[in-house]
Amino acid sequence: MPDTQLREVRQPKAHDSAIKQITGEARYIDDQREPAGLLHCYPGKASIASGKVVAMDLSAVAAAPGVVSLIKVADIPGKNDCSPIFGDDPIISEGQITFHGQVIFAVLAETRDQARWAAQLAKVEYEEEKAFISVEQANSNDSTVLPDYQMGRGDVVVDLAKASNRLQGHLEIGGQDHFYLEGHVSMVEPGEDGDMLVHCSTQHPTEAQHQVADCLGVPHHAVEVRIRRMGGGFGGKESQSGQWACLAAIGAKMTGHPVKIRLDRDDDMILTGKRHEFEASYDVGFDNQGRIEAIDLTLLGRCGHSADLSGAICDRAMMHSDNAYFLPSVAIHSRRLRTHTVSNTAFRGFGGPQGVLSIERVMDHIASSLGIDALEVRKVNLYGDEGRNTTPYEMEVFDNIAPELIEQLEASSNYQNRRAEVVEFNRKNKYLKKGLSLTPVKFGISFTATHMNQAGALVHVYGDGSIGLNHGGTEMGQGLYVKVAQVVADSFGIDLERVKITSTTTAKVPNTSPTAASSGADLNGMAAKIAADEIRGRLAEFAAGLFQASKDDVRFENNEVVVGTERLDFTDLVKKAIFARVSLSSTGYYKTPEIQWDVATGTGKPFFYFAYGAAVSEVTIDCFTGEYKVDRVDILHDVGHSLNPAIDKGQIEGGFIQGMGWLTTEELKWDDKGRLRTHAPSTYKIPTATDTPDVFNVDLFKGDGNRAETIYRSKAVGEPPLMLGIAVFSALTNAVVNATGRMPKLNAPATPEAVLLALRDGDYLV
């Protein structure tokens, strides 16, 4: 459909639940009316990181007030596993403890307080074993969850040896807790025939369905997983929401009662995985302009005690360690390290951010060593024309708009004048120093596991001309539901308000992929359009018959059907169609074309296209304390032709702040016993309203739309903007370089403490 006929798509429509959310009517799972007889489940946790349970006395737990039953590993009727792929995540430990906090039993009680209280009364004896907590411990002991992997091209050893300049560096990258405002929660209602209705706050209803069915030992058809909305997900509810649904379902099967489980925030942080910590080491050769001639890069990922999604996450880190730059001779090595900590998982960017940050550190390091502005180094390294347009995994960068986008942002942010002002400011000030940085993002869109790039939808047209819309995507605040509804409304030429968005459920659309990889609107928007267009086609054919016209002459616009000079209200046409026995319900199915990946050679076209963006960040650091302020941020981001510019800008703003938080204030600390010491917002600092830049300009890139054939030529927007936050980290690095005159040992997150230590390490004001 040409853009001129779009009435809802491209409009800045409000989030589908906006009014319900501001009036308190929107129901999250814990807000649903509780069914009669509801029991509350709570897990009992291991208090060591590594070892065996020698004895477990649960008599005090069982005798506690309100306790109805205990769930022990022997009570699991089917498979004791809630892993997404590898079968290595027990729902309840079978005696071997692999991280501090691991579930060793669960309690069912009349109230949540009673269950929580009782769960702490277990007397457990352990035989402790050696625990690997840090990246270094795991790496030096070759402790891995999956085999090492590498990709690249050229003879890097030879090319490094003959490079004009060469340097080595190392960067530690911290993890990140999702801190979705709604923690993990599930409520399970048993039905007849052993059926279970599972309300689960999950980005992956299909996986939760499989896990619940498998742990109960029933067919998948016996389990329906339903989710209307989540209070945030960010990847944390992709593979790690199933465990809680499983525990509740086992409890429901044992007792015949409905069962709810809602983790306390501290336990949510202790018991569920986070963004992977990484350590990057590089050896890079470059010419006198800073253009990379060869690079050898090693990425160590701290995966935690099980594989979870770590294979694909570490792959994506490797595939993004080029970011927007051409690396002519390159070797990328990846290790997937096993530590005795919670299993790290998907988090917005899925490894990509760690890869991008690694190469951006290289850019800053090269610039610092040559004494030139890092933006010049970044520019000479950008992907370009033939000969400089293939990634390390041999995919052509066919849609490279990074040079143009950076040029526009450089001008609109007044970068060059501000660079001069920063130099002048730093000349005049000894105790305050400024840093300025422009960093780009190029992010590959598609699941790297090719088979996951599929989606289904189900559209019904009812007799009054209202539409029921369902698809496999889940709503976690990102605005997927309203975007897909806009698409469907335009297929029928009707108002958005006539489209009812219904809860995501495995009973309507089966075998779905998670809402992840930024792919929600790309996949589900296309599937819903295919379903709607199928019905529209039937209606068009019927209307053509009514007016003795050709099907191609039928138009749907302004809630009417127009055939030549004849006009008919959409509802009237629908009524006539039902009377004439026309089916007004259809599924839609979409799979992303063109993509493929060869694991053996580490080459292929894993992405349908790339999304681009760039950010300029200016910071001021206090060299006495290490404290800093983000003075100004300018963002230009590419969303193709936007389906909904208001929603997209919200994703960019929120993604940037989340990325900035990851690299500045959000610090996860484990002690040597493997205990997470930052398990509440009191100690784990996510950005608040005062942590944002003083000046914050966000614009959408005005280009020619997505060159790949996506839904109305839009681009995915969920993850890419998170990496815009790297501009703040880079600006902080620049400020320290401006103070000390040399490249600092500044790791992420660059907390004020870390900045102060970096200044001291550079002998500044010592």
Added chain:
Amino acid sequence: MPSISLTLNGRSVSGEVETKTLLVDYIRENQKLTGTHVGCDTSQCGSCVVHVDGKSVKSCTMLAVQVDGSEVTTIEGLATGEELHPMQEAFRQNHGLQCGFCTPGMVMSAVDLVAGNPDISETEIREGLEGNICRCTGYHNIVKSVQAGAKAMGG
């Protein structure tokens, strides 16, 4: 169990309540008003903010027995019938929400914060909202919403 009486969203309610019951649990479980959310369980995130005698309070920080004799307003009591409160309207118009979980607390905090101060500065708003965490929006549209809401509420 002690007995309490209060005005909840303009309606008189009374009944017995356990001394250890938190105000948020009383609101959500006893009164079935689930717009007030529990985000962090430890009085930090602000998802549970309600008004007690016109002042914003984190309802997981207070016991139900402490509101005996008070007027309590939750997010459900803010609109007048079908007509949204100006602050609610401002959040809708300015896209001041994404997942919506923090929104009720954010709106309740904002209403108290700007009361009597239609020209409140951006800095005052940001500092006033430090006790309300949002993980989705980056606060940009929330601050815009609160500024617009303050204007619409007037002096």
